[in-house]
Amino acid sequence: MELKICHLYPDILNLYGDRGNILCMEQRLRWRGVDVVTEGVSIGEMLDASQYDLIFVGGGQDFEQEVLLEDLNGGKTAELKAAIEDGIAVLAICGGYQMLGHYYETWYGQKCAFTGAVDLYTVGSKQRMIGNYMFSCDELDTTIVGFENHSGKTYLGSGVKPMGKVLSGYGNNGEDGFEGARYNNVFATYSHGCLLPKNPKLCDHILQTALTRKYGACELQPMDDALEIAAHDYMCARLSQK
Numbered sequence: 001m002e003l004k005i006c007h008l009y010p011d012i013l014n015l016y017g018d019r020g021n022i023l024c025m026e027q028r029l030r031w032r033g034v035d036v037v038t039e040g041v042s043i044g045e046m047l048d049a050s051q052y053d054l055i056f057v058g059g060g061q062d063f064e065q066e067v068l069l070e071d072l073n074g075g076k077t078a079e080l081k082a083a084i085e086d087g088i089a090v091l092a093i094c095g096g097y098q099m100l101g102h103y104y105e106t107w108y109g110q111k112c113a114f115t116g117a118v119d120l121y122t123v124g125s126k127q128r129m130i131g132n133y134m135f136s137c138d139e140l141d142t143t144i145v146g147f148e149n150h151s152g153k154t155y156l157g158s159g160v161k162p163m164g165k166v167l168s169g170y171g172n173n174g175e176d177g178f179e180g181a182r183y184n185n186v187f188a189t190y191s192h193g194c195l196l197p198k199n200p201k202l203c204d205h206i207l208q209t210a211l212t213r214k215y216g217a218c219e220l221q222p223m224d225d226a227l228e229i230a231a232h233d234y235m236c237a238r239l240s241q242k
C-alpha cells in the first residue's frame with residue numbers, strides 16, 4: 001500500500017511546527033509497512049489533486065493568507081473543491097482551515113475570498129485567542145489537546161459539523177463552544193504544531209480514512225503509543241486544573 005500526501009503551500013503556511021504533522025503521518029505509516037510519498041505544491045505550481053490521497057494545509061498569518069490569494073483562485077480553488085467533493089482526505093490547520101471556507105474578513109477590513117470548499121466563514125476580531133487548549137471529539141470518543149493562536153472567529157454553515165466541543169480554551173470563535181470542522185473527509189482545526197504527535201488516535205483515523213478511500217476497508221495495526229498517550233494525558237491534566 002502507498003499513500004501520496006500533498007503539502008499545500010509548504011513554504012507559506014507553516015506555523016508553530018505544523019509540518020510536524022506530516023512527519024508524524026509519514027512515520028506512523030512506515031511503521032505499519034505502508035509506503036508514503038509527500039510532495040509540496042506552492043505558488044506558481046499546478047495542483048492536480050486527483051494525484052493525491054491526502055492534502056495537508058498548515059497555518060499562516062493574515063499576511064501570508066493575503067499573499068497566496070491570487071494563486072489560490074487561479075486554479076487551486078477548483079481543484080480543492082472537486083477533490084473534497086470526491087472524498088479526498090484533508091487535514092487543515094488554522095489559516096489553512098480558514099482557507100477552506102468562503103472568506104476571511106480581517107480585523108482591518110481586508111476581505112480575503114477563499115475557496116468555499118467547505119461551508120464556513122471567518123471574521124477577524126480584536127482579541128487574539130491564544131494558548132494550549134483541549135476539546136472533546138465524539139467521533140473518536142476522545143479528548144484532543146492542542147495549541148491555538150488566531151484572531152479569526154470561524155462560523156460553520158448548516159452542512160458542516162464541528163470536530164468537537166471546547167473543554168478549555170476558545171476553539172472556533174470563543175462563543176458557541178465548538179472547535180474545528182468536519183465535512184466529507186475534511187478534518188479542519190485551529191490546533192497547530194504537534195496536533196497529531198500528541199493525539200495519535202486522530203492521526204490514525206485520518207490515515208485510515210485516506211487508505212480506506214483508496215483500497216477499501218482496511219485497519220491500521222495498533223501500536224504501542226504509551227509515550228504519546230503520556231504526553232496527551234499530561235496536557236489534559238494540566239488544562240483540567242485551569
Ligand code: GLN
Pocket residue numbers: 015058059060061062063065093094095096098149150151152153
Ligand atoms: N491569520 C489567521 C488568524 O489570526 C490565522 C492564524 C494562524 O494560522 N495561526 O486568525
